[in-house]
Amino acid sequence: xxxxxxxxxxxxxxxxxxxxxxxxxxxxxxxxxxxxxxxxxxxxxxxxxxxxxxxxxxxxxxxxxxxxxxxxxxxxxxxxxxxxxxxxxxxxxxxxxxxxxxxxxxxxxxxxxxxxxxxxxxxxxxxxxxxxxxxxxxxxxxxxxxxxxxxxxxxxxxxxxxxxxxxxxxxxxxxxxxxxxxxxxxxxxxxxxxxxxxxxxxxxxxxxxxxxxxxxxxxxxxxxxxxxxxxxxxxxxxxxxxxxxxxxxxxxxxxxxxxxxxxxxxxxxxxxxxxxxxxxxxxxxxxxxxxxxxxxxxxxxxxxxxxxxxxxxxxxxxxxxxxxxxxxxxxxxxxxxxxxxxxxxxxxxxxxxxxxxxxxxxxxxxxxxxxxxxxxxxxxxxxxxxxxxxxxxxxxxxxxxxxxxxxxxxxxxxxxxxxxxxxxxxxxxxxxxxxxxxxxxxxxxxxxxxxxxxxxxxxxxxxxxxxxxxxxxxxxxxxxxxxxxxxxxxxxxxxxxxxxxxxxxxxxxxxxxxxxxxxx
Numbered sequence: 013x014x015x016x017x018x019x020x021x022x023x024x025x026x027x028x029x030x031x032x033x034x035x036x037x038x039x040x041x042x043x044x045x046x047x048x049x050x051x052x053x054x055x056x057x058x059x060x061x062x063x064x065x066x067x068x069x070x071x072x073x074x075x076x077x078x079x080x081x082x083x084x085x086x087x088x089x090x091x092x093x094x095x096x097x098x099x100x101x102x103x104x105x106x107x108x109x110x111x112x113x114x115x116x117x118x119x120x121x122x123x124x125x126x127x128x129x130x131x132x133x134x135x136x137x138x139x140x141x142x143x144x145x146x147x148x149x150x151x152x153x154x155x156x157x158x159x160x161x162x163x164x165x166x167x168x169x170x171x172x173x174x175x176x177x178x179x180x181x182x183x184x185x186x187x188x189x190x191x192x193x194x195x196x197x198x199x200x201x202x203x204x205x206x207x208x209x210x211x212x213x214x215x216x217x218x219x220x221x222x223x224x225x226x227x228x229x230x231x232x233x234x235x236x237x238x239x240x241x242x243x244x245x246x247x248x249x250x251x252x253x254x255x256x257x258x259x260x261x262x263x264x265x266x267x268x269x270x271x272x273x274x275x276x277x278x279x280x281x282x283x284x285x286x287x288x289x290x291x292x293x294x295x296x297x298x299x300x301x302x303x304x305x306x307x308x309x310x311x312x313x314x315x316x317x318x319x320x321x322x323x324x325x326x327x328x329x330x331x332x333x334x335x336x337x338x339x340x341x342x343x344x345x346x347x348x349x350x351x352x353x354x355x356x357x358x359x360x361x362x363x364x365x366x367x368x369x370x371x372x373x374x375x376x377x378x379x380x381x382x383x384x385x386x387x388x389x390x391x392x393x394x395x396x397x398x399x400x401x402x403x404x405x406x407x408x409x410x411x412x413x414x415x416x417x418x419x420x421x422x423x424x425x426x427x428x429x430x431x432x433x434x435x436x437x438x439x440x441x442x443x444x445x446x447x448x449x450x451x452x453x454x455x456x457x458x459x460x461x462x463x464x465x466x467x468x469x470x471x472x473x474x475x476x477x478x479x480x481x482x483x484x485x486x487x488x489x490x491x492x493x494x495x496x497x498x499x500x501x502x503x504x505x506x507x508x509x510x511x512x513x514x515x516x517x518x519x520x521x522x523x524x525x526x527x528x529x530x531x532x
Contacts, residue, residue, distance in 0.1 A: 033104040035113035036063065043120040044133055046090045046463055048097065050118065054084035056145050058159060061104060064111060068099040076100070082157065083144040085469035090122050097121030128503075130455060132183070134441065135499050137471035138492045139180050142173030143194070145470070147218040151198040153489040155215065157470065165218040168237035170198065172493025174244030175367055175507050178251040179500045192258055195248055199265045202241075208233030208291055210273035210322070212241060229299050232292030235278045236303070239312040240490075242270055243368045243511065250510045275316035276324055285331035287312060287324065304336030306352045310381075311365035318520035326523045330377070339378065345394040347387045350379040355395065355427040356388030359414040359439040362446070364490070367497040368511030374521070375529035383531070386446035392439065393450045395427040403433040405478035409457040411450070412439025416475040416491060419482040433479040437472035442494035444502040451502075471495065 037053040054061055060080040065088055067076035079086045088100060099119040104112040125133070142153050152165035153173040177191040205212060205221030211233030213223035225231035249266040252259040280288045280297055289309075290299035303309045313333040316324040324332075340349045349356060356362075362385035371381035396411030413425035416436035425434050440447075440454035458466055465483045466473050474484040474491055501508050511517070 031106065032110055033106050033112040036102050036104045036115045038102060038115050038118050041118045041120045043097065043123055044129075045122060045125050046459060047467070048088040048100070048120045048122065049469075050086040050088065050100070050102065052081070052084045052086055052102065052115070054081065056083045056148075058082065058157075060158075063102045063104055066101050066103065066114075068117075073101065078105075081469050083140060083469055085140070087464060087467075087469065089464050095122065127452060130452070131444075131499050131503060134455060134471055135176075135179060135183070135496050136185055137467075137469065138495045139176045139185065141470040141487055141489065141492045142176055143180065143186065146173070146194070146198075150201040150216075150218045150221070151194050152201065152216065152218060153493075154218075156486050156488045158485060163218045164215050164224050166215055166237070166489055167212040167234065168214070168240035169489025169493060171237075171241035171244030172364075172367065172490060172497065174198070174241075175247050176493065176496040177248060178506060178510060179496055181251075182504075182506060192252060192262065195252075196258070196262050196265070199245070199262060199269065202269060203265060207272075208293065209277040210275075211235050211238040211278070211291070213237075229292055229295040230290055231294060232290065233278070234290055235275070235287060236289055236309050236312050238273060239309070239315050240364060242273065242315055243311055245269060246514045246516075247368050247507055247511045250513050271319075271321040273319065274322045275319050276322045278316075279324060279328075285325060285328040286335065287316060287328070287332055304332065304334075306336075306338050306357070306361065308361050308364045309333075311369055314365070314369055314520060314524065317523050318516040320516055326525075329524045334378065344391050345398075347390055347394075349384070349387055349391065351381075351384050352388060353426070355429075356391045358424045358426040358430075359389065359392055359412055359443060360424075360490075360494075362388050363414075363438075363442040363494040363498060366445075367494060367501075368507055370501075370505070370508035370512045372508070373528060373530045374526045376524060376526050380529045380531070382446070385443075389440075389443040389447045390450070392427060392443075393447065393454075396435075400428075401431055401433070403431075403479050405433075405435060405476070407457075408450075409453040410435060410461070411454055412436055412441075412443070414439040414491075417484045417486050417488070418475060419477050419480040432477070434475050434477045436475040436491065437466070438474070438491035438495055441472070442491075442498040444499045448502055 038050050039053055040051040042049045060082040062080050063086050065077045066073040097120050099117055101117045102115040147165050150165055153169040155164055155166045180186045181188050181191050205216055206223040214226040214234040214237045215224040217224050223231055245266045249263050252262050278287050287303040289301035289303055303312060338351055340352055342349055344355055393411045396406040397408035399406040412435055414436045415424040418434040437458050440451050444451040466476055470487045474486045474488050476483045497507050500506050
């Protein structure tokens, strides 16, 4: 098993722990309502570097805090309502606690923010996980941070992260050429990576693209993670539409990857209409996971029907995707739920398949998925407001249960059945396109109430559970990516517009039986 190239940086830091570090250089400063962010000259490292923060008080500087950063973004938090900011410098710390000399001093003040600035703050920080902290060889997304030193990247999380690149270019965080160069690096790597009838594995080794087992038998093709990756690739394919040699090459390379996924193979049986999640060259179909019921895999059927080279039949929509528990028609908190589990299930069901697929003004034979997803999000919000299990931290402005880390590991939280007191910021924030007012209230509450316990250099950490007095130390790619995408779909519809304009999508909508369903 190879180690991350990041590890070398950490080993160098550890090996030099008894030496005085070089003074940091503060390259830029960004002030927000409750924190100031100091960008320092630090390369990404899996072993975060510590900094002591000094603040001017009169004619001297006093210690104002300590901050750790993996990608070079030091956080200075507001101490109280009277704290208006000030002049600061940093000292880098070795692992033995030896201080460097002083950085250059900078001045900044905390400030009120418009709603657009709140959204900028969250999207920009979340995108860093994919850009500043992308794997140095492949460019693909890490599964999570913090991580061990294994050289593991994730295919589905990479697809979500890819969709953040058009957002970053349009909002001026990186240039078009920077995005193009990084995405081409990723696409070239994916073209050389292990594939199984065209599907990638859930995890890959980031230096050579070999399949890395997600579990013992899950060491081959993962069709759902592949669908998330293709969703992202088709979105960026349409974005880079210029007839320059570089953009033409990127589009051609993405098309080649898209057209070599053998979706029909994953029907498993002759004349089958149901897709299966996994296939392994060692274990065949032993995972035996049919893709049915209302869950996160809808995009898999949509893309499999849209494939220009290996499509599945139109009947798979009704006889495959809808063949399990799908219809509901019950009412929760005064809201009728047409499709899905009682109380809606975990919120990621309403996010992962809809980062690119635009459900607005469309209806299949069962529902308008935009309206249904909005209902699910509102059920979550009203459930938290009622708080039937009396968990601390739940309210109308602190809501959202989904798959995330929790105090006992990782699980799919949902109202009633699987509610253990864990709230995941991605649940409410990735629902912005459905519930903008309720999601904005949650965003401000998470940030103002929990501050640095919940917010870090990559945006909101994964989850918190106040009953257990626990905050996740982690960020996870499949939770950070939807935050960027669904906030942008709320703001401009950018990613929905890009994905839906791919030429393969309109025929697929007809194939699946979607019809216009405009809402007032």
